[in-house]
């Protein structure tokens with residue numbers, strides 16, 4: 001009798017356990033678990049986001065238009081991977097007059113050979129600008145810009161994007177996600193910042209970009225400046241920032257003020273939307289191994305090797321010392 005009772009009880013318990021496990025699996029698979037997950041994940045996301053934003057603000061707090069490039073340090077998991085922040089300023093002045101630098105081309109890779117090794121994707125978070133712009137407009141602009149740079153590079157550098165919440169741009173360690181978001185940057189002169197991680201020195205063949213995040217400052221009113229005078233043109237600034245994501249450096253001399261990669265912009269400026277022949281040439285040479293045949297552009301632009309190790313950091317120090 002006791003033995004039979006035990007078997008019966010054990011069967012009940014087993015059935016119960018199977019039932020609980022099955023219902024849990026079912027809930028995870030098809031239940032309203034999307035919302036549940038989002039709710040449980042939310043506190044962590046917000047926490048990380050605050051932490052991230054604090055680091056961003058601290059790092060950008062002291063930056064000025066005369067020093068628009070920041071070194072972020074090395075990634076903790078690989079010290080050969082270094083981070084940099086390219087800052088786009090409003091109303092900054094060129095560093096040198098055209099006479100001083102008239103022979104310098106208005107295109108420059110961050111470092112010779114430093115590019116993506118395969119197609120890459122973005123996480124686009126338009127929530128920070130939702131009050132001003134429909135998500136569809138933000139997406140359409142972003143897609144235009146991805147297409148324009150892919151066409152310039154003559155290969156698919158940017159294969160697409162997903163829309164979703166970002167946990168914040170990364171300035172301490174890359175997190176494996178290329179995030180584009182709209183956040184309030186306390187420094188009111190900063191329009192946008194591109195954070196880029198990769199190997200930019202050492203053997204040229206070993207150089208590569210591994211991650212890039214973009215922060216757009218919500219202190220500005222974003223829009224389509226053709227239709228909404230007084231706004232900061234979304235597509236123009238996307239074009240500039242995505243140029244960094246592709247591997248191009250800022251330009252600081254006044255002979256390059258028309259180029260997309262010039263480091264300064266202002267409200268109503270839309271010319272950065274259009275890539276100049278030099279912008280295209282630089283992107284092409286970076287992704288086509290400097291091939292003059294592949295990169296023979298319309299408009300009679302001469303072709304050749306990209307500037308050697310452009311932004312070599314020692315050059316800047318030498319320059320400052322000579323000053």
Ligand SMILES: [Ca+2]
Pocket residue numbers: 166167168169170175177179
């Ligand atoms: Ca992140």
Ligand SMILES: [Ca+2]
Pocket residue numbers: 168169170174175176177178179211212213
């Ligand atoms: Ca990231």
Ligand SMILES: [Zn+2]
Pocket residue numbers: 086087088240241244249250261262263
């Ligand atoms: Zn820039």
